[in-house]
Amino acid sequence: MALACSVAMLGSSPSAPDWLHQAAAKPPAKYAAETNAVVLLDDVTLTVTGPGQADETRRRIVRILRPQGRDESKLHVYVGPGDKVQGIHAWTIDSGGVQYEVKDKEFIEVSPYQEALYSDVRYRAVDAPAGNPGSVIGWEYTIRRHIWMDQWHWFVQEDIPVEETRLTLQLPVSWEYKASWANQVAQQPAQTGANRWQWICLNLAGIPEEHLRPNAEALAGHLELAFYEPAAASNLGSWKAIGDWYYKLADGRRNPSPEMSARVQQLTAGATTFDAKVRALTSFLQSDVRYVEISIGIGGYQPHPAADVYRSRYGDCKDKVTLLSSMLKEAGIDSEYVLVDSERGVVKPDVPSTLFNHAILAIDLPKDVPPNAYRSVSTTTSGTCYLIFDPTDEYTPVGDLRTALQGSYGLLVTKSGGELIKLPVLSPDTNRFDREGKFTLQTDGSLSGTVTERFTGTHAARQRAWLATADESERAKSLDHRLSESLKNVSVQQLKVQDLTAHDKDLTLTYQLTAQGYAQKTGPLVLVRGRVLGEKAIEINWAKRKFPIELSGATSEKDSYEIQIPPGFAVDDLPEPKQIDVGFASYKSKIEATGSTLHYTREYVVRDPYTGSDHFSDLRKLEGTIGDDEFASAVLKKAQ
Amino acid sequence: MKAIVKRVARLQLNEQGQMEGSLAIGFFGQEALTRRVEASRTDDVGRDKILEDEVKGWLPSNAQVTMTKPPQWDAVEAPLVAEFKISSPMLMSGGKRVLMPANIFQFNRPPMFAHPEHAHPIYFEYPTREVDDVHIKLPENLQVESLPANQDVKLEYALYRAGRKQDKNEIDMTRDLAIGAFVFSPTEYKNLKTFFDKVKEGDDEQVLLKQVAHVAQK
Numbered sequence: 001m002a003l004a005c006s007v008a009m010l011g012s013s014p015s016a017p018d019w020l021h022q023a024a025a026k027p028p029a030k031y032a033a034e035t036n037a038v039v040l041l042d043d044v045t046l047t048v049t050g051p052g053q054a055d056e057t058r059r060r061i062v063r064i065l066r067p068q069g070r071d072e073s074k075l076h077v078y079v080g081p082g083d084k085v086q087g088i089h090a091w092t093i094d095s096g097g098v099q100y101e102v103k104d105k106e107f108i109e110v111s112p113y114q115e116a117l118y119s120d121v122r123y124r125a126v127d128a129p130a131g132n133p134g135s136v137i138g139w140e141y142t143i144r145r146h147i148w149m150d151q152w153h154w155f156v157q158e159d160i161p162v163e164e165t166r167l168t169l170q171l172p173v174s175w176e177y178k179a180s181w182a183n184q185v186a187q188q189p190a191q192t193g194a195n196r197w198q199w200i201c202l203n204l205a206g207i208p209e210e211h212l213r214p215n216a217e218a219l220a221g222h223l224e225l226a227f228y229e230p231a232a233a234s235n236l237g238s239w240k241a242i243g244d245w246y247y248k249l250a251d252g253r254r255n256p257s258p259e260m261s262a263r264v265q266q267l268t269a270g271a272t273t274f275d276a277k278v279r280a281l282t283s284f285l286q287s288d289v290r291y292v293e294i295s296i297g298i299g300g301y302q303p304h305p306a307a308d309v310y311r312s313r314y315g316d317c318k319d320k321v322t323l324l325s326s327m328l329k330e331a332g333i334d335s336e337y338v339l340v341d342s343e344r345g346v347v348k349p350d351v352p353s354t355l356f357n358h359a360i361l362a363i364d365l366p367k368d369v370p371p372n373a374y375r376s377v378s379t380t381t382s383g384t385c386y387l388i389f390d391p392t393d394e395y396t397p398v399g400d401l402r403t404a405l406q407g408s409y410g411l412l413v414t415k416s417g418g419e420l421i422k423l424p425v426l427s428p429d430t431n432r433f434d435r436e437g438k439f440t441l442q443t444d445g446s447l448s449g450t451v452t453e454r455f456t457g458t459h460a461a462r463q464r465a466w467l468a469t470a471d472e473s474e475r476a477k478s479l480d481h482r483l484s485e486s487l488k489n490v491s492v493q494q495l496k497v498q499d500l501t502a503h504d505k506d507l508t509l510t511y512q513l514t515a516q517g518y519a520q521k522t523g524p525l526v527l528v529r530g531r532v533l534g535e536k537a538i539e540i541n542w543a544k545r546k547f548p549i550e551l552s553g554a555t556s557e558k559d560s561y562e563i564q565i566p567p568g569f570a571v572d573d574l575p576e577p578k579q580i581d582v583g584f585a586s587y588k589s590k591i592e593a594t595g596s597t598l599h600y601t602r603e604y605v606v607r608d609p610y611t612g613s614d615h616f617s618d619l620r621k622l623e624g625t626i627g628d629d630e631f632a633s634a635v636l637k638k639a640q
Numbered sequence: 641m642k643a644i645v646k647r648v649a650r651l652q653l654n655e656q657g658q659m660e661g662s663l664a665i666g667f668f669g670q671e672a673l674t675r676r677v678e679a680s681r682t683d684d685v686g687r688d689k690i691l692e693d694e695v696k697g698w699l700p701s702n703a704q705v706t707m708t709k710p711p712q713w714d715a716v717e718a719p720l721v722a723e724f725k726i727s728s729p730m731l732m733s734g735g736k737r738v739l740m741p742a743n744i745f746q747f748n749r750p751p752m753f754a755h756p757e758h759a760h761p762i763y764f765e766y767p768t769r770e771v772d773d774v775h776i777k778l779p780e781n782l783q784v785e786s787l788p789a790n791q792d793v794k795l796e797y798a799l800y801r802a803g804r805k806q807d808k809n810e811i812d813m814t815r816d817l818a819i820g821a822f823v824f825s826p827t828e829y830k831n832l833k834t835f836f837d838k839v840k841e842g843d844d845e846q847v848l849l850k851q852v853a854h855v856a857q858k
Contacts, residue, residue, distance in 0.1 A: 491756055521788070523785070634734075
């Protein structure tokens with residue numbers, strides 16, 4: 001260990017540059033005790049040398065404040081296809097003033113992606129030595145970038161505070177730029193030379209983890225810069241221009257092969273309606289074309305030709321969209337690419353940007369098909385209605401849209417350019433999880449009975465995703481595990497799954513269970529919890545709220561349980577009904593007794609999964625009510 | 641080497657169902673060592689948070705936990721002893737009555753073993769013991785209607801005892817869980833699961849309280 005640590009010192013006498021010495025010598029500013037580290041300076045100079053070419057020089061200095069800030073010594077930089085690292089160096093000055101150096105050759109090359117089968121994107125990475133509290137770490141690099149799109153994302157906020165961040169833009173003579181700010185008051189640049197501008201942001205707060213907060217990219221202040229020659233037809237500074245760029249990139253990729261045309265004829269034989277044709281083709285894409293990403297060069301953005309995807313039967317999201325669009329066209333149905341980010345809130349309507357990580361499809365709804373024939377429909381400003389579909393999602397049928405994409409913005413790419421559209425927010429009734437149980441309570445406190453669970457929407461898609469990959473034993477074990485969160489010593493028998501592969505039908509699970517020790521004897525009385533299964537209360541153990549609250553999606557969930565109480569016992573006391581409606585969500589439950597049967601019902605609805613931090617007290621009340629209800633018990637006593 | 645967690649709580653339940661008071665915790669032997677090792681990777685703020693988060697994990701989700709006396713992290717030979725102020729909702733609805741967990745630190749914890757079968761040997765990290773001593777004073781509007789029975793479960797290598805008694809308006813609850821071995825063959829799984837199922841059954845028991853009208857004392 002000691003040897004390893006001293007390598008960087010012994011290789012040659014390390015000498016950190018003056019700019020790092022000066023930063024380290026500055027007295028540290030005061031930060032909250034929980035602040036792990038602080039960025040003292042992040043200084044980027046982007047010198048655009050021509051279309052698709054720029055040199056990026058970056059200098060970054062971080063002071064580690066706490067042991068939890070040690071991750072800041074793990075340095076990495078994105079090196080995309082066509083990029084060339086000109087030089088890269090790092091230094092550490094520790095709290096005792098000892099200097100360490102990491103040279104170019106000591107940086108290793110790693111792949112940042114795990115999902116892709118192959119990608120030529122790399123990180124150059126290193127763990128800087130002495131990454132301990134009090135250390136100041138500086139690094140700088142110059143990379144000749146191949147800019148596939150003449151646009152630059154500059155994120156000024158991070159998870160830790162930033163004292164100063166600078167971006168200098170040097171453009172060729174007569175070039176122009178367009179700047180758009182997100183989550184940040186627009187900063188005006190200073191002109192620091194001929195066709196040279198500099199933006200500076202000071203003292204920016206960090207974006208720490210907070211349970212149920214939106215993705216950090218949706219919250220962080222950033223600048224989207226598009227730069228272009230004045231004569232350029234497409235400047236990427238508007239949604240239309242970005243749409244133009246992508247349309248041209250994908251142009252010709254949807255041309256069909258004769259084999260594809262024949263397969264479309266075969267798949268749609270006998271299908272006379274729009275709906276029948278669309279279901280046949282979308283189903284084929286979901287079941288017969290595997291998701292496999294191979295990304296080389298521009299392939300990160302440009303789809304493979306539809307004919308290639310069809311022949312190999314695999315592709316990534318944009319490949320699957322391309323093939324489906326092509327096959328739909330063969331069936332006489334138009335469709336367009338929609339570029340989205342899978343994290344809600346990252347794409348902002350007033351900030352034209354290429355911050356997309358996923359492609360889905362907008363299928364043109366014919367005039368004779370009413371828009372309300374499907375749930376997942378978006379309408380453009382000109383009134384054109386599109387059926388939104390994600391062929392990468394194997395378990396969500398056409399007409400539906402998984403909750404993670406609902407309410408996001410997507411760029412509709414058409415021949416006449418791009419238009420930002422809002423993806424629909426489906427009603428809670430489209431994403432249901434209903435459960436019914438009929439149980440018998442024995443005098444020894446054990447509970448046995450039959451349960452039926454019905455899933456629709458994203459609930460069904462999630463269940464299908466794991467059921468499809470599990471054998472019978474794994475399914476039973478997983479269900480055992482899920483139920484053991486609600487019941488003690490539970491065993492499950494006769495699990496049956498209905499309509500696993502019929503994605504446009506409700507998914508139904510039925511099973512029998514036996515749980516020991518369900519009822520609790522306390523003196524002469526017996527306690528019986530009405531809510532037999534399912535925990536919906538979210539743990540809230542934070543006192544204040546900074547960021548908006550993001551729940552998993554609009555949902556409607558109902559539980560209905562009947563419990564036959566043992567002979568010789570009578571109901572002595574029942575909990576009060578619960579009811580709360582906080583606008584974005586509601587919950588109500590009641591437990592009643594009819595003769596020797598307890599009836600418990602509850603309904604939980606989330607209408608708007610994305611709500612502001614000012615509704616934190618409402619969320620707390622809601623979750624408190626749910627938590628109370630989930631442990632409420634009926635009281636039984638021996639019948640007279 | 642011994643490994644003991646001891647908790648002593650003196651709490652007052654208010655009329656709104658909020659439990660407030662003090663909690664002292666002692667970690668002995670291996671239990672102290674593992675926490676000191678974790679604490680060695682962070683600073684004073686992080687160390688306190690380790691224990692505050694651990695206490696929060698034992699209590700209902702809306703619990704507030706503040707450390708009032710930090711432990712001597714660097715006295716490596718000594719037990720790790722800390723004190724906290726805690727405030728937590730603790731009552732559940734039972735109609736006219738209300739329910740209170742008989743084991744406030746273990747209520748509704750997931751079961752140790754969920755599945756009826758186990759193919760491989762079972763390893764715990766080391767033999768352990770947990771000892772709880774909880775005293776709860778009730779508000780004037782609540783009286784004990786029924787206390788769960790005491791529990792006493794034994795195996796050759798394990799012990800679980802839970803005691804509950806009432807003294808006027810105070811409930812005293814004790815719990816002692818000791819596991820004296822840490823490697824078990826699959827053939828022992830059934831006995832082990834039965835033991836831990838009984839532990840969970842005892843830990844999830846509740847005290848039944850009834851609401852009574854009270855006249856303010858002059």
